[in-house]
Amino acid sequence: MYSTLLLDYGKERATITLNRPDKRNAINPQMIAELQSALDEIEKKKMRVVIMAAAGSVFCSGMDLDMLSAISKQSPQENQEDSRRMAKLFRRIWSFPRPIVAAVNGHALAGGCGIATLCDFTLAVPEAQFGYTEVRIGFLPAIVSVFLTRQIGDKRARDLLLTGRKIDAQEAHQLGLVTEIVEPDKLLSRAEALAEYLIDVSPGSLTRAKRLLVSAEAAGVDADLERAVLENARIRCTGDFKEGVASFLEKRKPVWKDE
Numbered sequence: 001m002y003s004t005l006l007l008d009y010g011k012e013r014a015t016i017t018l019n020r021p022d023k024r025n026a027i028n029p030q031m032i033a034e035l036q037s038a039l040d041e042i043e044k045k046k047m048r049v050v051i052m053a054a055a056g057s058v059f060c061s062g063m064d065l066d067m068l069s070a071i072s073k074q075s076p077q078e079n080q081e082d083s084r085r086m087a088k089l090f091r092r093i094w095s096f097p098r099p100i101v102a103a104v105n106g107h108a109l110a111g112g113c114g115i116a117t118l119c120d121f122t123l124a125v126p127e128a129q130f131g132y133t134e135v136r137i138g139f140l141p142a143i144v145s146v147f148l149t150r151q152i153g154d155k156r157a158r159d160l161l162l163t164g165r166k167i168d169a170q171e172a173h174q175l176g177l178v179t180e181i182v183e184p185d186k187l188l189s190r191a192e193a194l195a196e197y198l199i200d201v202s203p204g205s206l207t208r209a210k211r212l213l214v215s216a217e218a219a220g221v222d223a224d225l226e227r228a229v230l231e232n233a234r235i236r237c238t239g240d241f242k243e244g245v246a247s248f249l250e251k252r253k254p255v256w257k258d259e
Contacts, residue, residue: 004031006055007038012048013195014038021056026064027111029082032089039092048203049195050096052119053103053188059128060112065249068137071236072245079233086111086232087143087225093118094147094221095214097207099198103191104128105184109166114144117151117172120210121179123191124169130177131166138244138254140235142228146221152176 001007006017016038018025042050054060071082093100093115102119107129116122116130124130132141132148141148141161149157152175160167172178182190198206235241240258247254 002034002038004028004034005038007041009045009047010192012199013051013192014042014045014047014049015051015053016042018052018054018060021054021058023064024058024061024107025054025056025112026061026067027115028064028067029085032085035089036092039096043097048098048199048206050098050100051103051188051191051195052100052115053191054105056106058106059102059104059108060115061107062110062112062133068245069249072242074236076233076237079236080229083143083229083232083236087229090114090118090143090147091221091225095218097210099206099210101191101194101198103187104169104178105187107166109133110141111144114147117177118147121194122177123180123182123187123194124172124178125184125187126169126181127184128169128172129166130169130172131164132161133164133166135162135164136244137248138235138238138240138242138256138258140232142232142235143225146224146228150217150221 004020006019008015016035020026020031071079074082099121100119101121102116102123104116104122104124106125106127108116109131110133113130113132132144134141145157145161148161156175169178169181173181238258240256243254243256
């Protein structure tokens, strides 16, 4: 049923595994659609907890190179529709009615960093790196900024979003993006243990607590997401975005022109 991920069920627990290890689990349109479908399926089955994991040595490297190349040629309308799909996925992860535990086994960059840190709990191996690297290729971390500023505050978010720098798991933990650092051989077992702990608490209380947390921010998030979608779509039509993508694919230093 799924070609970019695996979906497994345990006792009251579902595990989504990003499954494009040969592509560093990069995000493409099919993965976005399949993640939405998997979350819908899990919700219908009334699973109590979700674990988000990844095959291979990288959690998610961000946007797929083929997708990156394709969007530089899209129309403004196509770019807006594409941006809105990503925004809907991020909001779905953030607002999912059951707890989601991310088991980050390696680097989580750009959109992959968004997926990892929007989960309710983010467990990471010491070697993992995190980063919102979009500005380095003339792109804009618009959608993730809506959530990041709420997670770690404006000043810290500016540091990460404006520099595009990568941070290690220890710094991510200090900033509040990572819940716990776990050794690689214990990562999945720790995620499963946390899932079992959450299964043992009152399901009604857990659902209501998540609903309360989401409802407190929902109106502001939705308004900010709409602005972010428009900005995300607009920058894809700029010369710097096209130059950034071209230089990235050609493995050369970009020559920026826009201001």
